[in-house]
Amino acid sequence: MENQYMKLLSKINAGERCVMLTYFNKVNGLTLDKVLITSEDKDKDLTDIYDKISVAYNSGNLEFYELENNINLLIEPFIPNPRLIIFGGGHISKPLTELATRIGFLVTVIDDRISFANQARFPEAKEIICNSFEKSFNEITFLKSDFVVIVTRGHSYDGIILREVLQHKLHYIGMIGSTRRVKGMMKELVDEGFPKDILEQVKSPIGLNIGAITPDEIAISIIAELIASKNNSKENKGSELNIEVMEKISEVSDIPKALITILSTKGSVPRKSGAKMISYYDGTTIGSIGGGCSEAAVLTKAREVIQRKGFIVEHVDMTGEVAESEGMVCGGVMDVLIETI
Secondary structure (H helix, E strand, C coil): CHHHHHHHHHHHHCCCCEEEEEEEECCCCEEEEEEEECCCCCCCCCHHHHHHHHHHHHHCCCEEEECCCCEEEEEEEECCCCEEEEECCCCCHHHHHHHHHHCCCEEEEEECCCCCCCCCCCCCCCEEEECCHHHHHHHCCCCCCCEEEECCCCHHHHHHHHHHHCCCCCCEEEECCCHHHHHHHHHHHHHCCCCHHHHCCCECCCCCCCCCCCHHHHHHHHHHHHHHHHHCCHHHCCECCCHHHHHHHHCCCCCCEEEEEEEEEEECCCCCCCCEEEEECCCCEEECCCCHHHHHHHHHHHHHHHHHCCEEEEEEECCHHHHHHHCCCCCEEEEEEEEEC
């Protein structure tokens, strides 16, 4: 089953959406099989559960079913963490990188000046490219899920980059600039043969109109627009993706561990459906499903599951008297899957 997670991680890193099927034996509490469905698996015979997969894929939500013969099925859609490619390492890029990383973007910063394109300036960035903007294109494989922000120090650089990224089908393209300058550049591109409908998709001037003036305010206006574009898209709905958790699950190891996944939630809860963590028998954990007493209770159950090498679905109640007696203040409920990996 680890191989399925290795394949999943590989596909996710390549920017591809996937669906993981996990079959459980309800009688003996054992995990039977894990099957990864990708765009390459169109020939697989999934007739009996095709509709169920479609529901999960289109909604972006986990679906847990009871099938015939005492079999349970978890259908879990995964989407890659979005990559934000920032062209320009100036004053706006620094707070933008900090904010984008905090909300889950994998950030790449590109600038042609070593004093701006370095790890000390952008410690949160996943990748930093110091090269001319023209040559940097050779170091990037653009993905459909990519977000591109153009905030260079010069209008001529913006034009070079925009002409390149328009050649690719990307999720979001935004460019800084005054209304007058942007209008002039768009006219140039139309004269060069770029389709008007493609140019209209470029967010420029970039960011929500909040009257931003300082670099921090401008970064906030941009990040707000990125969040809106990400969260309002059906393509970006799926399980929360914690790369550290996924990497640990995919490792081939003889050390038993429990994979903990939030199946569903209701009311006010700290993490949403799909959030994952790993628990080892010695108490070591990776990731979180919200912390506090609720997580501690789940981890106690995880030790039991590791011992008997099976799975359970645990109901966690954080409402009313139950919450008050346990010191929980969220006021919601969640069902959590605990399975031995």
